[in-house]
Amino acid sequence: MTNKIYYANQYLAQTEAIVTAIMENNGIILNQTIAFPESGGQESDCGTLMYCVNGQQRSVEFKNVRQVNGRLIYLENFPVIPVETDILHFLEMENTDLCVGMKVQVGIDVQRRERLTVSHTATHIGLMAIENLYPKLYDAIRGCHIKEDSSRLDFAIESKITDDELIPIQEYANELVSKDYPITMYAHSEEPEARYWQCLDKVYPCGGTHLLSTKNIGRMEIRKKNLGKGTQRIIFSFPEAVIDVGKYHT
């Protein structure tokens, strides 16, 4: 199991770690990491592993991070997710001299992390605004993709959201952003890796990375795309987002 430091300190940009396993496809498992893996639709962090061989400093980039192994948890009103997983960092280079037991420094691309954090938070705000009009639509989510510059949610619904309905949804989302409401994240009492996101009285099960308040999302734009019968895609973008990386530290 990899210790997931991003839950204890979301703004740590570098940490020391030990290589605990080397897998296929240049996958490196570490005893602990700050690199957030692909999870809940959020794309993974990118970053660098730095290490020393015979007194010489080396570095290798990773552009994909994934979870493997672990155990599934079954909690009431919570999705089935794996916990106590190992975190695999897929390196961009083969034959790196890395071996099990070696000490490395893990650094992440904080610009990308912050953009994904804004995008993820905007997705929740957009969902809150949709549920203001369509209560419990959370249960109809069938897909989620959180990228740096936009995100999308796919819903299984028979009666599609209309253009007219998108107007109050976007207005409510922008009201939530402009009022700079605080956002809290906390763990389930029995499962520390089962985490929740809360803004006002809205709580969603989610272990992603999020802003601590709504303001930096900036103006939200909400569009829709029809994916055929029974499926509605809603796309969120935030062209005026403030990407504040000053809070990240080593």
Ligand SMILES: [Zn+2]
């Ligand atoms: Zn989330």
